[in-house]
Amino acid sequence: MALVAGMRVGSRVLFRPWAWLPGAALGRKESAARGRVGARGFGSQRVLVEPDPAAGIAVMKLKSPPVNSLSLELLTEFVISLEKLENDKTFRGIILTSDCPGVFSAGLDLMEMCGKNPAHYAEYWKAVQELWLRLYLSNLVLIAAINGACPAGGCLISLTCDYRVLADNPKYVIGLNETLLGIVAPFWFKDTLVNTIGHRTSERALQLGILFPPAEALQVGMVDKVVPEDQVQSTALSVMAQWLSIPDHARQLTKNMMRKATADRLVKQRDSDIQNFVGFISRDSIQKSLQVYLGKLRQKKG
């Protein structure tokens, strides 16, 4: 399978995530994906979208139980839902949250990174890159309503948002904990964190793989607001109203000005970043570390 499921339009590569779906009928799926969303809820098996066209917003809920780990399927459905909303002028903002109790997202799906072949790793990493680029450069206002634990890739997704509201529960930790798994956050994970909490705090957080509980997450600037659990959604809605009071064109140009250089860094080296990932994740030592970590996760229960 080709690594790049996309087509070039001018200088921009348009991604077609459905090109990955087995036996995908591209024309039909493409036209469906580009249709208007309207007032009725839509979504897919793993991504529920609750549109409120009158308000110009949609609530997007990840629902891939038990922990919203970012499987290839979830990544694909996520990008498709995002693209539908981006292409519909009705929508100006998305509240991103979880439908899985107690977990926002457990991050990248460890099963996608264990015991597979290089072609699979490459396809998977391409999908991770694509979701990050889409979210990071989204023209929409993105507010993360973090209603559960938010490690690693889950944290990365929240960091692409314009504002983060975290539920005040000591179990709802947030951070890039890759080093605890014996793996390394790639440069664009690091850049996203540095852009949010600054260089020195990122250096410490990344090396130690710190998962911050709510009060500390607020203190270091990893999240913007901590509220009681039953107020996460309403707080996200009122923050959204504030962001939507700004004229779109001015806000969007400003967001782009702040973020484009960071995104371009990955865009310019997507293929080498994929090769790095495939080489790194295929190492016996890394596979062993991941297996040990998975074993610990499973043991925790028993």
Ligand SMILES: CCCCC/C=C\CCC/C=C/CC(=O)SCCNC(=O)CCNC(=O)[C@H](O)C(C)(C)COP(=O)(O)OP(=O)(O)OC[C@H]1O[C@@H](n2cnc3c(N)ncnc32)[C@H](O)[C@@H]1OP(=O)(O)O
């Ligand atoms: C120098 C060159 C560098 C280039 C390197 C390039 C790239 C390498 C970097 C790759 C980046 C990776 C980023 C990531 O996101 S890695 C994933 C990190 N995630 C975690 O550490 C979270 C692990 N999970 C947890 O801590 C907990 O599950 C929880 C999210 C806090 C929820 O706890 P709880 O509600 O108690 O649920 P369980 O722990 O019982 O889990 C239920 C079930 O789900 C399985 N599971 C959990 N997390 C994952 C996951 N991320 N992927 C796959 N599966 C997961 C868990 O094993 C349980 O399964 P069983 O029911 O079968 O036991």
